[in-house]
Amino acid sequence: MEKFQYTIQGVDYDVEIEEVEGTQAKVTVNGIKFDVELKTPISMGKQVPKPVVKKPVAAPVTGEAPAKQPAPAAVKAGDGTKVLAPLPGSITAIPVKVGDAVAAGDTVVVLEAMKMQNNIEAENSGTVTSVMVNVGDTVMEGSVLVTIA
Numbered sequence: 001m002e003k004f005q006y007t008i009q010g011v012d013y014d015v016e017i018e019e020v021e022g023t024q025a026k027v028t029v030n031g032i033k034f035d036v037e038l039k040t041p042i043s044m045g046k047q048v049p050k051p052v053v054k055k056p057v058a059a060p061v062t063g064e065a066p067a068k069q070p071a072p073a074a075v076k077a078g079d080g081t082k083v084l085a086p087l088p089g090s091i092t093a094i095p096v097k098v099g100d101a102v103a104a105g106d107t108v109v110v111l112e113a114m115k116m117q118n119n120i121e122a123e124n125s126g127t128v129t130s131v132m133v134n135v136g137d138t139v140m141e142g143s144v145l146v147t148i149a
Helices: none
Strands: 003-006 011-021 024-029 031-035 081-084 091-093 107-113 116-121 126-133 146-147
Touching: 003 116, 107 146
Parallel strands: none
Antiparallel strands: 003 011, 011 024, 024 031, 081 146, 091 107, 107 116, 126 146
């Protein structure tokens, strides 16, 4: 379930998106439930489990040099999970840069929409591989903001 707060013409709305299936959505606005038909289908963000970090185990001492492990493949710019704009608006802050490590739930972009500041959060942990927007840019719903691998 995703929760949003909107102000439209001075009126505050608490919106909870409970379920989305194809072009049908179940939402609650200020405590009132609605069945909504969408013009185009959207998908709710998947919850990605946090990676489990295992500590390396020391190899037994045999007097021989340990075999070299292959270097991990380099991550290319733009590789990874895309963080998308959930609604149209203007970028007001970007608290991360390429190469920064982020945890699930960390704010990666601040988007102003309808006179409200919306913190756009990382859905998974990883390293920022690209920042596709600049402060002051106007974005549409679904625009790629950053990528995290």
